[in-house]
Amino acid sequence: MPTWQPSERPTALSNDPAAAIILIGFMGSGKTAVGRELARRLEQPFYDLDDLIEREAALAITAIFRSLGETYFRTLELFLLRRLLTDVTVAGTAAPVIATGGGIVTTPAARDLLRRVAGTVIHLRVDATTAARRVAADGATRPLLNGRHDIPLPEENRLRKIQGLLHSRRPCYEACSRLVADTDGLSVIEVVDRLITALGNRSATASRPDSNT
Ligand code: S3P
Numbered sequence: 001m002p003t004w005q006p007s008e009r010p011t012a013l014s015n016d017p018a019a020a021i022i023l024i025g026f027m028g029s030g031k032t033a034v035g036r037e038l039a040r041r042l043e044q045p046f047y048d049l050d051d052l053i054e055r056e057a058a059l060a061i062t063a064i065f066r067s068l069g070e071t072y073f074r075t076l077e078l079f080l081l082r083r084l085l086t087d088v089t090v091a092g093t094a095a096p097v098i099a100t101g102g103g104i105v106t107t108p109a110a111r112d113l114l115r116r117v118a119g120t121v122i123h124l125r126v127d128a129t130t131a132a133r134r135v136a137a138d139g140a141t142r143p144l145l146n147g148r149h150d151i152p153l154p155e156e157n158r159l160r161k162i163q164g165l166l167h168s169r170r171p172c173y174e175a176c177s178r179l180v181a182d183t184d185g186l187s188v189i190e191v192v193d194r195l196i197t198a199l200g201n202r203s204a205t206a207s208r209p210d211s212n213t
Contacts, residue, residue, distance in 0.1 A: 020088055020096050020119035021199070024173055025183075026166050027102040027142055028131035029124035033188045035099035038195055045096045047088075049104070052080050062150050065143035077101060078110045085117060095119075103144070105172035114176040122195065123177035128163045130184045135162075 021038065023031040032048050039046035050061060053076055057064050064073050081100065088096045098119075104110045114121050126134075132155070135142055140152050145161060147153050153161060174180070179198055183191050 025124035028134035039097035
């Protein structure tokens with residue numbers, strides 16, 4: 001059964017109505033699809049960091065990795081997350097939903113930012129097999145899962161690569177998130193339903209006058 005788990009990390013949850021909802025998680029965890037649907041249901045704007053990166057660089061992500069390198073991509077990713085968080089705070093948008101790229105947590109300064117941000121950082125959890133199945137449907141759009149000439153790795157190599165990356169990143173996702181949602185075996189709508197319930201419970205607890213949370 002899928003479960004909802006509060007993060008192990010004790011945090012003071014923000015009651016700030018201007019706080020963003022930020023989705024993190026591995027490739028194929030559904031951040032973009034879930035984020036878009038969550039934003040629609042909450043009637044809030046949706047931002048996809050990968051889209052913003054492609055627009056800013058005027059290049060597809062695979063081309064950024066190929067021509068400018070991963071370090072350039074990570075720098076731009078962090079810069080745009082910072083700028084987005086500043087912009088939405090300044091604009092006073094109630095609770096924008098932001099989908100990040102799966103590797104954002106590999107940048108120490110991004111982890112720092114996610115741990116300090118006033119918004120709610122949600123880890124969409126996915127296991128390696130589900131991630132492999134979901135990303136296979138997206139073709140060659142993820143450079144870290146491609147071989148030479150932007151050709152997707154063969155299935156078995158891709159699964160091994162995903163297992164390795166997931167193993168090294170899992171602690172980072174856990175350290176940066178305040179809510180965890182399992183997504184294996186669930187549709188986008190089911191995940192969003194659970195998120196809305198969890199977010200509602202959380203704000204109900206936060207606004208209860210005798211609450212110590
Ligand atoms: C990456 C994940 C991708 C994208 C880039 C790098 C990663 O985003 O940012 O290909 O390092 O895990 P998704 O998680 O949306 O696929």
